[in-house]
Amino acid sequence: MSFLSLQNISKRYDGLPAVADLSLDVEQKEFFGLLGPSGCGKTTTLRMIAGLETPDIGTIRFDGRDITQLSPERRGFGMVFQNYALFPHLNVFENVAFGLRARKRAKAEVAQRVDHALALVQLPGYERRPVTELSGGQQQRVAIARAIAIEPALLLFDEPLSNLDVALREETRGELRDLVKKLGLTAVYVTHDQEEAFALCDRISVMSEGRILQTGAPRELYEKPAVIRVARFLGRNNLIVARRLSSSDTAIGTFKTIQGEHTLEVPVERSKLGAINQNSTLAIRPEHIVLSKEASPSGPNILRANVREISFGGATTTIYLDAGGLSLEGLLLRSDGLNIDDSCTVHLPPAKLMVLGDDEGS
């Protein structure tokens, strides 16, 4: 049994499903992410874990106990809200001490633990300041200190960095992971920012329309997206619709693209085999496409293409290609002397090509 376990959770608002038959497991000391576009149900899921919402169907178990109906104040989870939810009528010390005082801890212990929490978020000396006078980043730290001061059994984050500017967000991100790991806490982190989730989390569930599409470590999700929507959501991807030609017994599948009628060879797992002559979707990351100006002998996975557009993006350059009707984009560190309307050779390495499942299965 996992540390935190959600089993077949469903939740509707005014008849519309917000979360549909969702199950997930979080292990102890894991930094777990819920990633998805807005409205995908990730915040609702987090709020059900916190006890701020009750699922219509399903159970939530924590450390072996059924906590589905337990009120939030009895769960002992710390939560960091998107807008921080700092009490405007209390100063920094009183905000951080709030949970400890609700637990009727002795005065000396409260003072000592507040000091400790503020030291951890690098805000010592701010005790008497009104929270309304702090900067966004400082308010953020107070919110985190308030959540960790109660030594939470589980730490919940609802897009806590989305109100910070980019530079501060990246800085806080690193500190946050260090802090959670140093304290040995288990965390569930909700975000719509893929980069943030990748940087912070040990494992991530990608959500869409109230369901989990795929759960895995960041690298696994990035390199082996199971379904089209995950591939689309996590970074840029060339999605190629192709028809399968070879019989189903081989480890290498042969496909013919619908646009351009190129032949592509892709390693396939048996479980993902579609029927012959059915359309499937192949994916390859732009950075995995190999471009050269020289003409090379034709063969599988080698395409002739024209450069349609070149977009300079600083460290990298994106090349938009047209391979006989098939649109592709490639990401290069240097544009290698390519110009618009040049023709070139495109190599799609078989190891980097993936066959995606449809969105329903995973």
Place this chain on the structure above:
Amino acid sequence: MNRAESNPERESRNTPRSSVFRVPLDLIKRPSSLLVLLVVVVLVYGVVYPSLHLLTASVQVNAEWSLAAYRELFSNRAIVEAAVSSVLLSLLTVAFCALAGISLAFLFERYTFPARGIFATLAALPLVLPPLVGTIAFVLLCGESGILARFVMWLFGLKTSPWSLRGWPALLIFHTYTMYPFFYMLTAAGLRRVDAGLAEAGRSLGARPANVLFRIVLPQLTPSLIAAALLTFMTSMASFSAPLFFGGDVRVLTLEIFNARQRGDVAAALTQTVLLAVISLAALIFLQRYEGTRRFAAAAMKGATARRRPIKSGKARALATASAIVFAIVLALPVFTLVLVSFAKDGSWTTQTLPPAYTLSNYGRILTQADASSVFVNSLIMAGLAALFAFVWSFCVAAVVGRKRTRWKRLLSLLVILPWALPGTVVAVSIAEAYGQTNPLTGSFILIGTFWILPVVYFLRFMPLVVRAVQASIEQMDASLEEAAGSLGASAFARFWRVRLPLVWPGAVAGTLLAFVIALGEYVASVLVFVPSNQPVSIKIAAEMRDFNLGTAAAYGVLLVVLISAAMLLAGRLERKREWPSGIGG
């Protein structure tokens, strides 16, 4: 285990609510059921039962169902005339106030010129005058033997008063003076919200200034103007002191109801009360429905407010400055008159322009002598009780209604607001009728003739003010604050005591203060149901006026005005405090 928590907000979000009838059952199962029971019982006894009783009593003659009273009502020309006069007076009042209030707001909100500030600070002055006190100040200043008339007589050596200010013109002038602030303040606030960029866009698209005004600025002000029209209409329908003192032959419903009760003609009083209530409610519903169709999502739009522009033309600037000074004097004169007369020796002022002899004894008597100060103490106690109950009550209502509005909660809110929408005359008559005798069948008991009748009427009349203040504060409060407190381990009680109350109390106290001072000077309802042994100060003021103890009457009035101004200043300060610096969460 079951959720041992009583926060109704969360309940409402969690429980799927399909049927109107399931909800109360739901709530009764919760620990908060006592609170729900309390709110429902108070509303049933305070609002529902008196209203229904009023309706049924008006269609009964000698305990039999009959529409005779209504037949009589509509065949009695005097009463029909009263209803028509009431409506006509209110419509004309709205028109005059709109004209004065809107044009003044445009002048003083959009332009700067010398002396602008003098008027702008005095603009709301009429609001600190309770209707009765405003009425006597107006009589003392503009009446046929008031200071202005005497001054004109002295100036031109006239033998008789140049005017007798009674009837329609007097009522309209007085109503415009006391009610124009609704239009002025709401229009000014609306203008401050109107995005200057939209007007500029209109100009850049080729619209002339007049076009911009009528096609861009005014349509955006519509919600403010409707709110102002509604407030003015309802206040005017409820107006009683002015028709009583200088209405002349103008018959209005509030006065007719009072007279019918004085005569002992209960049936006529009842039917006219129903008529007054129906007209007031119809206006409320009509205007609110219209308002609903014209509301703009102004908050969702970004943009800059227009800065006040200086007036360039010298002549126009001189004119504006002169008008600011004249209007400021007009606004201040009734209050000056009141203060001046409050120092006049009773009975000394006969034919002189200004009172000839001055004394401090009016105040001295009110503050030291038991018979004179007792009415003040009575009013303080009764208004204080009403305000205290309203304060506690508003939190009960807020807890039961919560943030999310379901159908039955909207009904509940409507019942809470109802006594505020109804004229004071209607509330007083319905309570007096419902609680004039014991009736074991309906659980009715006797209130009339007891000490409690006025505190109860004050409470019902003014608790909507407090409820609205508390609800506004709660709506402004970030919902995640109470959730955060919950996740930090605070119980429902601790969440209320340590988070909601500290954040909401400035607004609640501000609302309570206003309710308290308005109840302090209440006259319309008091005059219908007061107990002679426990007179409120307003009854005493009217009596002193009738006995021509003008100085004493004015001194009472000044004391009320001072208390009301102090409370309004304090309430305004608390209201500003309520808006916590919005630094949290960007």
